[in-house]
Amino acid sequence: MVAATDRWVRRHNRRTRWFHAGVYLMTLTLLGTGWWLLAGQEGHPSPLARITGTPDTTLHTMVGWAFVVLAGAGLALGFRAVRTFATESVRFRRTDLRWFARWPAATLTGRFSYHDGHFDPGQRLINLALVGGLFALIGSGAGMASLHGGPVFAVLVQVHIWATYLVTVLIAGHVAVACGVLPGYRGVWRSMHLGGRLDRSVAFRLWPGWSARQEPVSLGAYVLEALDPVETARVEEHLRNCVSCQAEVADMRTTVRRIGKASGDSRRS
Structure with missing residues (x-):
């Protein structure tokens, strides 16, 4: 084994970064048009509808189906990555409780408790909640597009609305963390941008066990x-x-x- 001397460590490959970009662009578009329609603005084009020249309802539906295609392609073409994502997201160790206990202060100091996972314990919970929320949006949206009224349609509408609330909160938190609004997470945004080259000091601060395995x-x-x-x-x-x-x-x-x-x-x- 040799000690690493490079300042940078690559956390995500190119395919993962592009998939991430596609998911978030589509999710933000769906949330933007969805909240516009929830606010009762149907018939009043949103800024995005004006730019694209497409009504908000049509834009929301089109992007929703495109999201279904992207998710299906990701599952089919990235099976190994999906398996890793799933197994790492559901793992739990007793030491995770210590991580959660230190997390509030660590968001300011950057002194997170040690963990050995690909994702930190907080990310694992967010991953599960976000995937569940997105699948609820996809499933209820597809059902609403296939039905035209009735009791099942009414239930799907409520599921879609509440899933929108959940995903909005999770995405807002994710963006706040990724942008380094919390001092403990400064620098993390590079893991999905600029070639995915993350400063080693940031990697070891946030994912110490994973970083040690990448650079023995x-x-x-x-x-x-x-x-x-x-x-x-x-x-x-x-x-x-x-x-x-x-x-x-x-x-x-x-x-x-x-x-x-x-x-x-x-x-x-």
Whole structure:
């Protein structure tokens, strides 16, 4: 294993970033036109309707179906990524409770509790709620487009409205975090923009376990005290929370002591 020296770490590949961009552009369009219609502005074109020359109801329906196509394509073409997203989002460890306890202060200080997931514990909850809300929007919207009145239609309307409320709150929170409004999350926006190149210090602050797996530390060099102070501090931070690496370091130190003892004995003889 070698210690990483590059300042940057890539968190998301190009396909993931483009999919993310498509989802958010369509979601924001749906929310914008949806809230315009909920406000009783049907018949009064929104700014987006004026720009596109398309009535808000038509625009909302068209983008809704396009969203269905995009979601289907993502599920079909990105099965491995979807599987990773799902398994990482539903994982839970007892240490996650400590992360939540420290989270309010950490949003200001950036001193988040250690976790070993691809997503932090808060992201996992947001992921599940957002996916559920989006599927509720897609399902109820498709049902409303297929029906023209009746009791089922009325239920779907209510589901669609409440799903809109939920997704709006979640998207607003996501945007606030991604834009660095909370000091603890400054720099995170680069993980989905500018080539997905994220500063390593930001990656280790927010996703320490994942970052350590992406850029494995040089445990051998650490045992031999051959790392510079910055890398030494990073290894020690990792070791505080990684039991397997602690055991590996202990084994290496035992081996080094034995080699040293054998070398000393051979010199004396």
